[in-house]
Amino acid sequence: MLEPMYTELGFGITCIDAAYVQHGMACFYLLEEDGECAVLETGTCHSVAALERLLQQRGIAPEQVRYIIPTHVHLDHAGGAGAMMAKFPAAQLLVHPRGGKHLVDPERLIAGAVAVYGQELFTQLYGAIVPVDPQRIRQVEDGAIVSLAGRPLEFCHTRGHAEHHFCVWDEASRGWFSGDMFGVSYPWCRFVAGDFVLPSTTPSQFNPEAFLDSLELLGARRPQRMYLTHYGALAYSPSLAQLLVRQINAYCELAMAASEKSGRLEQQLTEFTLALMHQFGASLDETELRSRLALDMQLNAQGLQLWRQRAMNA
Numbered sequence: 634m635l636e637p638m639y640t641e642l643g644f645g646i647t648c649i650d651a652a653y654v655q656h657g658m659a660c661f662y663l664l665e666e667d668g669e670c671a672v673l674e675t676g677t678c679h680s681v682a683a684l685e686r687l688l689q690q691r692g693i694a695p696e697q698v699r700y701i702i703p704t705h706v707h708l709d710h711a712g713g714a715g716a717m718m719a720k721f722p723a724a725q726l727l728v729h730p731r732g733g734k735h736l737v738d739p740e741r742l743i744a745g746a747v748a749v750y751g752q753e754l755f756t757q758l759y760g761a762i763v764p765v766d767p768q769r770i771r772q773v774e775d776g777a778i779v780s781l782a783g784r785p786l787e788f789c790h791t792r793g794h795a796e797h798h799f800c801v802w803d804e805a806s807r808g809w810f811s812g813d814m815f816g817v818s819y820p821w822c823r824f825v826a827g828d829f830v831l832p833s834t835t836p837s838q839f840n841p842e843a844f845l846d847s848l849e850l851l852g853a854r855r856p857q858r859m860y861l862t863h864y865g866a867l868a869y870s871p872s873l874a875q876l877l878v879r880q881i882n883a884y885c886e887l888a889m890a891a892s893e894k895s896g897r898l899e900q901q902l903t904e905f906t907l908a909l910m911h912q913f914g915a916s917l918d919e920t921e922l923r924s925r926l927a928l929d930m931q932l933n934a935q936g937l938q939l940w941r942q943r944a945m946n947a
Contacts, residue, residue: 639687642866643748644806649683651676651709654758657820659709660864662810664686664803667782671700672724673801673810674862675713678760694725699781704812704887704914705798706732707835708746708759710862714761726765727779729790730772731797736765752788773799791851793844795831800851801889808858808866814847816877817863817929830873831929832904833863834936841885841940848874880909888937899934906930 638650645665653659653676656659661674663684667715670693673685688695698721703711706728714736718726721911722868728736735742747755765913775790787802801810807867818832823829832844851859856869867873883905891898915922 638782639683642688642806642860644808646803646806646808646860646866647687648860648865649676651680651685651686651713653677653680653709659862660862664781664784665691665693665875666784666805668696668697669782671702671781671862671893672698673702673704673787674710674812675701675703675717676710677708677712677758678716678763681716684717685720687716695721698724700725700779702727702786702801702810703732703736704810704814705729705795705864706735707795708740708742708762710812711736712759712762715765716761717762718765718769722813724769726770727773727788728770729797729799730774732768733767733772733795734814737767737770739764744763744786747819760852773858776798789850791847793840793842793847795838796834800847802854802856802891804826806858807854807856808860809851809854809869810857810860811851813860814844815859815861815867815874818861818867819864819925821917821925822910824910825916827868827905827913828873829913829915830867830877831912831933832877833929833933834881834882834884835932836936837939839936839940841881844881845878848877849929876909880906884933884937886941891938891941898937899930902934903927 640648648660650656651659651661661676663746664671681739701717701724743762749856773788777788779786784805788799791800791814800814813833817831818828852874859867859869861867881892884902887901
């Protein structure tokens with residue numbers, strides 16, 4: 634098991650490494666306000682021990698955790714929801730209306746992930762997926778505001794990566810807990826010429842028009858920071874949003890031009906991304922960059938292929 638890593642971000646927010654695959658791959662957040670706590674994202678069941686240790690270090694009782702909030706139900710974001718709910722008896726699970734049923738009965742989530750990863754790797758990555766008591770779930774509508782000890786958290790439905798995705802606006806820090814809607818920027822993506830973000834177009838509900846609309850919605854708040862699940866806090870700038878727009882448009886062009894059975898889309902996405910990263914002054918050698926990009930490029934290509942099939946059949 635990976636050792637936990639904690640990063641203080643100010644504003645009562647702590648970034649916690651999720652112990653998913655390797656350090657720096659996925660994280661979740663503890664938000665503290667006047668004796669109450671919320672957990673934004675959950676990681677997997679393997680993430681729970683790191684959270685418990687942090688709470689113990691700070692003298693925070695389990696009953697002080699009021700909310701568990703996955704931005705969507707993909708298992709790297711919500712796989713630990715049931716395990717966390719079992720540990721924190723006073724907590725409510727706040728979830729998108731389209732996602733709650735999958736956490737009450739996670740069999741479809743499990744079956745889909747096993748089909749992708751195989752049973753052995755699935756168990757290694759995600760462990761047990763614990764169902765959540767439906768009476769402890771609150772389905773959060775678009776625009777809803779929830780109070781954490783008087784600190785408002787606003788929920789905005791953000792389609793594009795998944796139909797059941799929301800982002801959470803924290804006015805106190807002027808930041809979005811953005812799930813996968815503001816892309817992926819691992820610690821090694823902070824290059825000489827600036828931070829680099831990749832879109833996440835993973836299967837199976839990528840929708841480019843909705844994705845671009847969601848990026849516009851996020852930027853309209855003039856945020857100062859984005860709290861990414863992959864990975865950590867990132868200073869917001871309109872140029873970062875435009876970098877995502879540029880990539881999404883290019884991804885779609887590559888996908889529409891690709892032969893359905895060519896198998897080249899993943900390679901084309903990789904070459905396109907490497908060229909962009911070199912413009913940002915990427916210092917890692919190309920072999921290492923290719924290795925680190927491999928999983929995201931594979932999943933992004935799969936999501937784009939499914940989008941292309943839907944578009945062609947529409």
